[in-house]
Amino acid sequence: DIQMTQSPSSLSASVGDRVTVTCRASQSISSYLNWYQHKPGKAPKLLIYAASSLQSGVPSRFSGSGSGTDFILTITSLQPEDFATYYCQQSYSNPPYTFGQGTNLEIK
Amino acid sequence: QVQLQESGPGLVKPSQTLSLTCTVSGGSISSGSYYWNWIRQPAGKGLEWIGRIYSSGSTNYNPSLKSRVTISVDTSKNQFSLKLSSVTAADTAVYYCAREDRSAWYFLDYWGQGTLVTVSS
Numbered sequence: 001d002i003q004m005t006q007s008p009s010s011l012s013a014s015v016g017d018r019v020t021v022t023c024r025a026s027q028s029i030s031s032y033l034n035w036y037q038h039k040p041g042k043a044p045k046l047l048i049y050a051a052s053s054l055q056s057g058v059p060s061r062f063s064g065s066g067s068g069t070d071f072i073l074t075i076t077s078l079q080p081e082d083f084a085t086y087y088c089q090q091s092y093s094n095p096p097y098t099f100g101q102g103t104n105l106e107i108k
Numbered sequence: 109q110v111q112l113q114e115s116g117p118g119l120v121k122p123s124q125t126l127s128l129t130c131t132v133s134g135g136s137i138s139s140g141s142y143y144w145n146w147i148r149q150p151a152g153k154g155l156e157w158i159g160r161i162y163s164s165g166s167t168n169y170n171p172s173l174k175s176r177v178t179i180s181v182d183t184s185k186n187q188f189s190l191k192l193s194s195v196t197a198a199d200t201a202v203y204y205c206a207r208e209d210r211s212a213w214y215f216l217d218y219w220g221q222g223t224l225v226t227v228s229s
Contacts, residue, residue, distance in 0.1 A: 001171075034215045041156060043112075044155075044204070049215035087155055091214035096170040097157040 002026050002090050006100035012108040013078055015044045015084055019075040021103045023088035028068045032092035038102075039084045048073065048087075075105075083107050110134040112205050112220035118225050120199075126192040130205030130220060137186045138163045143208040144188045145216060146179060148201040156201075160208060161188055195227045 003026035013019050023033065031051040039043040046055045048064035051071055061076045075082055088100040109149070116128035119212050120187050128142070137144060146158040159169035161179045181188040192199060206216040 032213065034213075036216070043219040044216075045219075046215055046217050049209075049214040049217075052215070055217065060112075089155075089216070094214070095157075095159070095168045096172070099155040099157070101154045103180075 001096060002029060002093055002098055003101040004088055004098050006086075006088055006103050008079055008103060008106040009101060010106065012106050014108045015080055017078045018074065018076045019078060019105065020075075021086050021088075021105075023066075023071045023100050025069045025071075025072070025092075029090045029092035031067045032090055033064070033066065033071045034089045034091060035062075035091065036054055036087045037084045038087060040047055044087070080107075082096075110207060110218045112207065112218055114203060114205050114220045114223040116223060116225070118224060118226060120195055120225060121229050122196055122227055123194055126190070126195050126199060126206075126225055128190045128203055128223065130183070130188050130190075130227070132186045132188075132207070135207075137181065137188065138183045141209065141211055143210050143214075144179075144181065145208050146190045147204045147206060147216075147219075149204070149222070150201040152200075158190065158192075158203075160166045178197045197227050199225070201225060 005024045007022045033051045035048040036044045052064045063074045086103045111133045113131045120126045143160040145160040161167045177194045178191040203224040204222045206219040
């Protein structure tokens with residue numbers, strides 16, 4: 001299986017901050033990397049697909065970059081509704097798809 | 109707007125079979141553009157992909173669960189289902205169903221809100 005490692009596992013930030021979350025794959029996955037936002041009790045929400053493509057309806061303060069093994073999710077100008085857990089997921093190999101362990105973004 | 113909703117028993121006894129159904133609304137499960145997935149999340153842990161099905165009935169499963177998992181589809185009801193046999197406490201988790209776009213890049217674009225299944229006697 002392809003292992004996905006996210007860092008940091010948790011992050012404290014303030015409204016208006018710029019934050020980055022890193023995801024590393026155990027082997028090259030080209031650009032088959034997706035990012036999701038998850039809030040407790042709610043359905044996970046797709047933010048970014050194909051490493052850098054913004055899903056329709058997602059605010060432009062979210063962006064993704066990277067290819068191969070190293071990827072970054074960037075959120076510029078944090079808003080109160082952005083505090084959540086973020087997951088990366090590789091869709092290069094199936095089976096199985098694998099997710100990062102998550103990054104919990106908390107209010108400082 | 110596509111919506112997915114999981115349903116099924118919230119409590120299952122050890123060694124029994126967990127059965128869940130995902131009902132899709134706002135779109136046809138028979139559309140050739142999508143796979144239909146199951147994912148789970150044990151409390152305090154990350155997301156684990158269980159498997160997926162295409163409208164034709166073709167399936168892919170996580171090798172770690174393959175011997176116990178069956179995913180099926182009922183296109184007449186616009187539903188797909190998960191069965192997980194011989195459950196233990198380790199199968200206690202929130203179970204999600206999700207739609208996967210298979211057009212070029214594979215991503216899970218719509219998810220259900222999840223349903224908690226507890227394995228306990």
